[in-house]
Structures are given as C-alpha cells and as structure tokens.
Amino acid sequence: MIGIGERVPATVLDAFHEGEVRSFSIPQYRGRWLALLFYPGDFTFVCPTELREAARLHDAFRKAGAEIAAVSTDSVWVHKAWHDASTAMSEVGYPLVADPAGTLSREFGVYVEADGIARRGSFVIDPDGIVQALEIHANSVGRSITELLRRVEAAKYVREHDGEVCPVAWQPGQATLVPGLQLVGAI
Numbered sequence: 034m035i036g037i038g039e040r041v042p043a044t045v046l047d048a049f050h051e052g053e054v055r056s057f058s059i060p061q062y063r064g065r066w067l068a069l070l071f072y073p074g075d076f077t078f079v080c081p082t083e084l085r086e087a088a089r090l091h092d093a094f095r096k097a098g099a100e101i102a103a104v105s106t107d108s109v110w111v112h113k114a115w116h117d118a119s120t121a122m123s124e125v126g127y128p129l130v131a132d133p134a135g136t137l138s139r140e141f142g143v144y145v146e147a148d149g150i151a152r153r154g155s156f157v158i159d160p161d162g163i164v165q166a167l168e169i170h171a172n173s174v175g176r177s178i179t180e181l182l183r184r185v186e187a188a189k190y191v192r193e194h195d196g197e198v199c200p201v202a203w204q205p206g207q208a209t210l211v212p213g214l215q216l217v218g219a220i
Contacts, residue, residue, distance in 0.1 A: 034142025048128035049112035066099035071154035081121035
C-alpha cells in the first residue's frame, strides 16, 4: 500500500474521458496536483453523488492547480454506459479510469479481494508524484469532496510556504502556524 510521502506508481490504464477511451497514468499529471478518487462501482448509489460533487467542484480544483481522476474496477465500456445513462454522471468531465484487474487499486491499498472492488479512497498527489494526504473508509459512507479540495489547498499551501503548517479546518486566506517554542502551550 502506498503511504504518505511515497511516490505513486506509473501504472498505465484505460480511461473514459471526454467521450473517448484514453490512456491514463499518474505521471501524466506531473507538475500538477491530482485528487485521485477510488470508488466501488458504476451504477451504484453513493458513488454518483460523490462523483457529481467532484464534477461541480472541478473548476475550484483547477483554480487550486489540481486535476481530478476517479478509478473503479469497471471497464471503460461500463464507464461510458454509466456516463451516458446517468444524469449525475453526465456532469463528469474528468477521467473515469478502468482498473478491471484491480492493479492500481491494489497498489494504493484499496482493493477488496473478496468482492473485486475498490474501497472509497481519496489520495492527494503533489506535482512530483508524492502522496501528501489519503483517506480510506467503508463503502457505505460517502466522502466530502469539499473537504478533499480543502486538503489539496492546504497541502499546496504548506508546500509553497516552508515552515508553516495549516491548523484544523484551515481555508485559503486564513492564518497558518509557524511551529516553534513560542507556540508550545500557547494554543
């Protein structure tokens, strides 16, 4: 399983994106931030609510210098059918990555062997291909894409402002902290 501070693999998979089947690999995003979303499956119930929310926030992610990609163990053909059939999914303009063999899902530690699906996993990957944040949880609970965006913005901020850290619920424009003796016991 890939952890914080580790480089992501260069696995190449197919993706359904902008009406076409395209090649996808994380190194294609070098130089940009990437929010990578693993989800259990197409034509399900919680997944389209998350992915539609990601679509609605896609411009905000781009403004933060980040792209979005979503991965499940479905094929690109199922991704296309879902995109075309679902009102929620028709809003998605980022790649829907096909991982039918579970290769990338296993590399990220989200693959459920017994079911052949991925857990809900969110990974914030920096422009150098290093994981800066991750969240994995049960498939029965949807994630907050707004919180994922906040994590991208916070990770980007601390990368650009050496020595500063972002406190709980930090938002762009708010005060950060500079760790040091002056803060010990003062918070």
